[in-house]
Amino acid sequence: MEKQNSVAKVLRVIGIAIMIGGFFFAIIIGSSAPEGGLFWSSALTVLFSGFTTGMLFVGFSEVIALLQKIYNRLHQDRFETSASSSSNVPKGGEQKNWHPSPQDLEAILELYQDKNVREIKASPYEDYCVVQIEGEEHIEVVELGGFKPKKVSAESEPELVNNLQKWFNNYSSS
Numbered sequence: 248m249e250k251q252n253s254v255a256k257v258l259r260v261i262g263i264a265i266m267i268g269g270f271f272f273a274i275i276i277g278s279s280a281p282e283g284g285l286f287w288s289s290a291l292t293v294l295f296s297g298f299t300t301g302m303l304f305v306g307f308s309e310v311i312a313l314l315q316k317i318y319n320r321l322h323q324d325r326f327e328t329s330a331s332s333s334s335n336v337p338k339g340g341e342q343k344n345w346h347p348s349p350q351d352l353e354a355i356l357e358l359y360q361d362k363n364v365r366e367i368k369a370s371p372y373e374d375y376c377v378v379q380i381e382g383e384e385h386i387e388v389v390e391l392g393g394f395k396p397k398k399v400s401a402e403s404e405p406e407l408v409n410n411l412q413k414w415f416n417n418y419s420s421s
Contacts, residue, residue, distance in 0.1 A: 250315065250319055251312070251315065252311050252312060252314075252315040254308075254311055255308040255309070255311040255312040255315065256308070257308075258304050258305070258307050258308035258311065259304070259305055259308035259309075261304050262300075262301040262302065262303070262304025262305035262306075262307075262308060263301065263305065264301075265297055265300050265301035265304060266297055266298055266301030266302070267301075268297060269293060269294060269296060269297010269298060269300070269301065270294060270297065272293050272297065273290045273291070273293040273294035273297065274290070276289050276290050276293050277289065277290030345369055345373050345374075346369050347367070347369055347376055347391060351376075351391050351396065352367055354391075354395055354396050355367055355376060355378060355389055355391075355396050358389065358395075358396050358398070359378065359380070362380050362381070363380065363381035363382070364378060364379070364380060364381070365379045365380060365381045366378070366379040367379075368415070368418070370388070370411050370414065370415075371414060372407070372411070374390060374391045374392040375388055375389070375390055375391070375399070375407070375411065376388070376389045376391060376396075377389075377411055377414075377415050379415075385412065386411065386412055386415050388404075388407065388408050388411050
């Protein structure tokens with residue numbers, strides 16, 4: 248079952264309510280003319296304003312819903328691993344063939360400027376590198392997907408860090 252965003256639902260309901268309210272308010276404004284006449288220009292202005300504002304809310308809700316679907320798909324794909332693969336590489340069991348750029352490597356070294364970096368290795372997950380510090384057994388995971396590298400902790404992404412630790416152990420033992 249796919250997770251849906253509650254903010255998108257609320258914005259959609261607000262947008263529909265604004266359009267319905269604008270319609271009824273336009274009828275009230277239009278029929279409030281003295282001597283039983285109609286204020287067409289005022290009614291059309293209110294109707295157009297209500298429709299436009301409501302559609303903006305509905306549009307924003309659709310954007311949020313689409314972003315939630317993209318996030319769900321990316322999050323699901325990241326942690327799907329092949330059951331038959333012993334090295335815990337991503338879905339399909341094949342190694343992703345990507346390499347960090349020289350600028351990425353330089354930025355990672357800058358991130359670890361106070362430590363002696365022994366090895367930086369591109370992981371099977373695109374935009375994730377494994378960093379091994381001199382004198383430490385465990386590895387550190389760095390995400391390269393943003394403007395600058397970011398350390399990924401075992402508390403924030405335990406499954407990712409565990410999978411990469413197993414992968415690195417298999418890689419370094421072979």
